[in-house]
Amino acid sequence: MREAGKNDLILPKKPNRKTAELGARYSPEFICTPFKLTLGTYIEMLEEGADELGSGSCHSWCRFGYYWPVQKLILEDLGYDFKFICLDYLRPSILLKTLQKEIGNNCSLQQAIRAFRIGWIKNRFTDLVDNLLYSYRVIETEKGLSEKIAEKAYRIIVETKELRNMKKLRKQLPEFFEKNIDVQKKDDLIKIGICGELYVVYEPSLNLDIHKKLNELGIVVENTVSLRSYLDIGLKLNPFVKSPYKTAIKAAKPYIENKCGGETLENVGDIVLGKKHGNDGMVHLYPFTCMPEIITRSLIPQISREHDIPVLSLVLDEHTGEAGFHTRLEAYADMLIRRKMK
């Protein structure tokens, strides 16, 4: 966004318990949890003095496209004065137009495309750093070091300007991690894939930092879903690279054929392919009352039986208790270790 010429951005604070409570107070009763959290974040940002809010929107079998109209109504009733910018990421042409008009103060189309392209390329690297962090945190000798390094890596990504320099990052980042973290090599580590609803997988305050918890139990984690499946048009257009989402969708065919919103197809495919990718197990996360993921949840027992892969499915909302959550993860980890020892 910054590339498009808007420099007065207020970045949202990391949501915490208070945000969730604030959002839940003004939200409809049984809407999904991401709605409540984002609403809480918006209220906090408006209190800080923001006057334009940005939100994603889509046109699919999910409630996500209704987030901003309803949130707008709620916030207006609360007496805030603001303007909503909605970004429709499933239809690139409309997205570019809004980028051009609303955010970039009528910049040229080329500039808008360029800004967008830089956005998705940077997104690739943040994913890379995420996955590096999740594997290094298991084997680090000094606790907490890899998190600091990852923070630094994010800042490098944000600050890199030229496209040329960015291409170098692909090599630099793993080296950067290797150089700075002392590791204690361990053999046969257990690896888990995390799939599920995108927001829940990526928001540590909602999933109670499941990645860190699993890392502390000595398990390497990898996210299988990513925002890139929507943003990375470069990958979609490139005929030489097969995108992982397409393979996943193909693998999901015997269980569910048609797109039905959210990440159902991708998740089902990822679980089917889990063993092939070298994962010992999968964790499936979804927010309470999420419509598409309930479908995935109902299909999981069959897939798990047929492909012999243990899947832990967890529902999350703002009332999820930390201790209970931890116990379940520990039991799951123990089960995986026993399975591997056999």
Add this chain to the structure above:
Amino acid sequence: MKKRVGFPNALLFYKYSVLWTTFFQELGAEIIISPETNKIIKDLGVKYAPDEDCYSTKLYFGHTLYLKDKVDYLFIPRLGSDHEVNVGCPKFIALAEVLKSMFPDIPKIIMPFFSMAKKGHGRFKILRIIFSIGFRFTINPFRILISGKRAFDAQFKYEKGLKISEEELQKWENSEISLQNLSILEQRETPLRIALVGHSYVINDDLSSVSIKNLLLSRGIDLITPEQMPKVLIEKQMEKLDYNMYFNYAREILGTAMHFIENNSIDGILQLIIFSCGIDSIIGEMSARYSSRKPGTPLLQLVIDELSSETGVLTRIEAFLDMIERKNKFRRKELICHSHSLILDH
């Protein structure tokens, strides 16, 4: 022997029952429809369905399990949407596959996929679906074609009979005609007109709506449901929004609610919300917010799930009706006072 085809009497069956049953009847299949939702079906559904599904979907599971041993085929279409842009509920698409996965021993499911929002799903696709289903029952292609045509004709006729025209609606609003046939005994001195808003599979299902429809009718209240609303008026309301309402079934419901909120022409709106229905959580909030911005027509929202008791609902509805009556009396008094003062002025 005739092949038996089972139809779970829930969800979209309330909308497309005529189309589906006519088609299979013409093909020469024996049609078995599960009975109206009863206690046994409800218990089956609540017991075996996934916990987080909405109440209506749970009932669908119950209906399917009830039919399990009685039929050769189950007809559970995967209907994405019947509009070029707008879509339906995601659960309807996956219902058949989820059922197959959860209960491996249920009979063969006929599950055509159709979604007009997808590319290449038009008339030709419908024809292909008709033939692919038809050849399971007969080898005569002409018979299949004719049954398809008759089925669609019957459905159009049925839908036409359901909808009322704009003039009729206006007449109804001025209490010149009544939409439901109330017997004379039950007619009140001053007729109350209420819009009963909600999914068609909730309103018309006595068990899941806690028989609200009959309750209101027995009190001599005239009802209108979203199914009856003229489409033009709904589209007109939808154009006023600054975003596209892309859930097709929600358009009818929200459009009806918004029309009466805006025109202020009836006595009240009663909205039935099914617990944990994704669409209802959105439009429930929207209609509540719009109604609070334009208070004039009272709006009552009832959330229903498998634990709702009839008495609790009854109490709330009685309170709602009392409130409306008090309000009307107050308004009438005001009107009389107003006309008195007019006379005195002259």
